Amino acid sequence: MDIDLRKLRYFVAVAEELHFGRAAARLHIAQPVLSRQISALETELHARLFRRDRRSTELTPAGRQLLDDAPPLLAAAGALLRRVQRAGLDRPRFAVGFMPGITVTDAVRALSGRHPDLAVDVVRTSYRDQARIVLDGRVDVCFVRTPVDQRGLQLRPLFSEPRVAVVPAGHRLAGKASVAIADLGRERLLQDPDAVPEWRDLPAHPDDPPRRPRPVLDSVEEKLEYVAADEGLIVLPLSTAAFYTRPDIVHIPIEDIGPGHVHLAWAAGRGSDLIAEFAELAADCYA
Structure with missing residues (x-):
């Protein structure tokens, strides 16, 4: 049996949104068309992928498995197409x-x-x-x-380099020659904590207020705007911090974390x- 990549893309959209209406809008197709395509895929795979009622849509075990396996397959198909087009x-x-x-x-x-x-x-x-x-x-x-x-x-x-904390120019730590990662533990981190596991794994202080949710920021430039506005800090490789020199932020070496x-x-x-x-x-x- 051959897998229809278009149906697979439709499935991934629904699985990520867990809502047929939002997925249809994302795919720029009508919702009934999307529902028919998902039903056809379930028939082809001999497996039910979603449980639906009037209130919710959720993945079945088969759906969760397909969501694990589908993105790499779609990426590989896209990569093949791009490489063939470049070769031509x-x-x-x-x-x-x-x-x-x-x-x-x-x-x-x-x-x-x-x-x-x-x-x-x-x-x-x-x-x-x-x-x-x-x-x-x-x-x-x-x-x-x-x-x-x-x-x-x-x-x-290829190479390694130190990592530094990037803070507003008026921050309490801004004048220090270096800091320890524990000095940053009560700060708001404006990036994915998995990118700074040393900060992520610090024990919570009992007197700390609940941490505010971090904004969803994709680019370094966006994160630096939030840093300059005193909304939190980020940890960057030294070369990245040095590339974005500006007067309203400073970077400080961190003594006790490994290099990037x-x-x-x-x-x-x-x-x-x-x-x-x-x-x-x-x-x-x-x-």
Whole structure:
């Protein structure tokens, strides 16, 4: 049996929204059409994917399993399409993703020098998207910062660097030469706590008020705006903090947490000669 990728995309939308109306709006299709497509998928799979009543929609065990397995399959299909389209261009292309603060110029220039007919594109990404753009084929390789979800990726370590706390210029810690992670424990962190597990794992102080929910912020620029407005702090690799120099924020070395690590990532099992060559060039540049 062949899986219809369109139906699979429809399923993922409903599974993420847990609401057929919102999923239909997200997909720009009519709700009855969406319902028919999901029913057809359930028939093809011989499994019920959702439990529905007038009040709620929830996944069945089969639905939860499909939601685990579907996104990588859709990403792989998208990656295949993008790579085939790039291969069909008059001029071959190679795309390199990078995180803010990481300079990729030397490695890109070295690859272009070896392959004058190759068009090398650079694509800026974010902490949330850095693995996804490799898996869905938007880039061939990406300079990623750990922690990163390594499923489906192959990584090559490149370099490490200190991490710093970024606070408003008028903050109580702003004049210090360095701080300990415990000094930051009562602060509001404006990023995913999994990105700073040392802060996440600090014990709660009994006198602390409940922590305010953090805003959903995708870019470093958005987070720095909140820092400057005294809404909280963030922890960044030194190169990223230094890249975003501005007078209303300062960064302070953190004494007792490990460095940040940068790796080159590409899709596991996709070992092209060009990827291997670029990995060697990148390693040489950061040696």
